[in-house]
Amino acid sequence: MITALRKTNLHKLAAFIAEDFTSQNITQLEKIAESEDISVYYDHYENNFDGMLVCDEENNFHIHLNIDRGNTPDSPRGRFSFSHELAHYFIEEHRIPLLKGEAAPHGSLHDFEHRGLVEDEADYFAGCLLMPEKLFRKVPTGKKFSLDTILTLSGAFHTSVLATVLRFVEIGTHEICVVVSEKNIAKWFAKNSEFPDWAFRFKVHQALPPSTVAGEFFSKPDAKYTGVEDVEPENWFYPRWQPKTQMHEQCYFSDSYGYVISLIWFD
Numbered sequence: 272m273i274t275a276l277r278k279t280n281l282h283k284l285a286a287f288i289a290e291d292f293t294s295q296n297i298t299q300l301e302k303i304a305e306s307e308d309i310s311v312y313y314d315h316y317e318n319n320f321d322g323m324l325v326c327d328e329e330n331n332f333h334i335h336l337n338i339d340r341g342n343t344p345d346s347p348r349g350r351f352s353f354s355h356e357l358a359h360y361f362i363e364e365h366r367i368p369l370l371k372g373e374a375a376p377h378g379s380l381h382d383f384e385h386r387g388l389v390e391d392e393a394d395y396f397a398g399c400l401l402m403p404e405k406l407f408r409k410v411p412t413g414k415k416f417s418l419d420t421i422l423t424l425s426g427a428f429h430t431s432v433l434a435t436v437l438r439f440v441e442i443g444t445h446e447i448c449v450v451v452s453e454k455n456i457a458k459w460f461a462k463n464s465e466f467p468d469w470a471f472r473f474k475v476h477q478a479l480p481p482s483t484v485a486g487e488f489f490s491k492p493d494a495k496y497t498g499v500e501d502v503e504p505e506n507w508f509y510p511r512w513q514p515k516t517q518m519h520e521q522c523y524f525s526d527s528y529g530y531v532i533s534l535i536w537f538d
């Protein structure tokens with residue numbers, strides 16, 4: 272868990288860097304690397320990592336991005352991996368051990384199995400760098416929240432749906448809960464503080480509740496996303512009160528990561 276104070280500091284640092292390198296909402300990651308004399312390589316590294324930051328003996332930094340895991344220069348996944356490796360460079364506590372040779376170059380894998388504070392911090396920073404708060408709030412997304420809101424934002428910043436959803440949980444204007452699953456097994460969840468703090472009917476690493484839209488969506492592998500469905504809070508949660516507005520769920524299948532992303536919200 273990153274503390275609120277730490278998040279504020281990471282966010283400030285990322286926003287400061289992004290300010291000088293943004294062109295029509297898009298953070299120019301190559302230019303940031305260039306300005307810091309970081310060399311960047313896109314190559315085939317099999318399934319070993321998404322991105323890796325290396326410091327050589329002359330104290331020069333290099334970022335390696337793995338095409339074999341879909342990290343091409345223009346793909347949202349590649350941009351997130353690039354941004355994540357820049358995070359390891361810009362966050363002092365990550366960079367200094369590499370410089371001093373106290374930490375081995377570390378390959379970052381963007382899944383929910385290889386977590387830890389350093390990876391969480393780099394992911395958080397990466398989201399802030401790619402989607403600066405000031406710009407994020409300016410994108411017109413309409414009044415009603417749905418997956419379309421996220422797709423509009425992900426189009427505006429050229430970021431993956433997953434990265435955009437996570438950023439929305441942090442700074443979005445609507446109360447939402449997100450559950451990420453793979454082959455019907457819950458991998459991860461996040462909700463913002465406005466969303467009711469109810470206990471879930473599932474545990475991470477276990478099957479999703481069968482009556483959820485996500486649970487049904489899992490059996491329709493050809494669909495990219497579902498419509499906005501009206502659902503009962505009891506499908507997902509042990510609700511402690513009856514909400515005054517309707518709960519909705521909509522699911523999206525992320526090709527590049529192989530996850531089902533469930534958005535849950537009220538209106």
Ligand SMILES: [Zn+2]
Pocket residue numbers: 355359378379380389390393
């Ligand atoms: Zn990493």
